[in-house]
Amino acid sequence: METIIKLEIKDNAFARQFETKVETGMVSVEYSFQEKKIFLTKINVPENYSDEELISNFLKNIMETAVEKKLKVVPILPKIVTFFKKNPIYKELLPPGIRI
Template sequence: MKIMSDDDLKIENNTFLRQYEFKTEEGLLTIEYQDQGRQLFLTKLNLPSKQISLETVEVFIAQVLETYRDSRIKVMPTSPEIAKFFKKYRQKYKDLLPAGITI
């Protein structure tokens, strides 16, 4: 199995469907969101199959989050899977959370 890096992902922001998309061999991996101005709610992670690796999912989530690193927009993970990712990498992504929110 090939080890993935952030450079391997070609993520699309489908603003019409309000989701980030990544095409894999297994199918379309998406993160649905709601844009509330200065806050972005990541509401749902859709996996194309159970066969997709955790590493691929984590690289996808990380790359989506990195797009907000230098912006004033705060990210609120309301999806259980994305909240779990935030907990796992708490130190790296805590600055993306709105003030007063801990996960």
């Protein structure tokens, strides 16, 4: 199993986003819930931020949260679709009918 660097993630339910602090500000992934699915709709990063490894780890942490809460994950963003392609171990989190 691939190693996951545990990040301190806050689930800001009011803003409907997962958040983690980085040196230059905050990285967040916006979401919406529908039934037992979580739709990942947007990634926000500070200006000129390019730590793709941190963003990938952030998404892995979110996937682990989805596993714990027994949620299916619906990737809306191309960047999150790419994450699923690079990390096939998470494909079981996709709802039936969604192929990547």
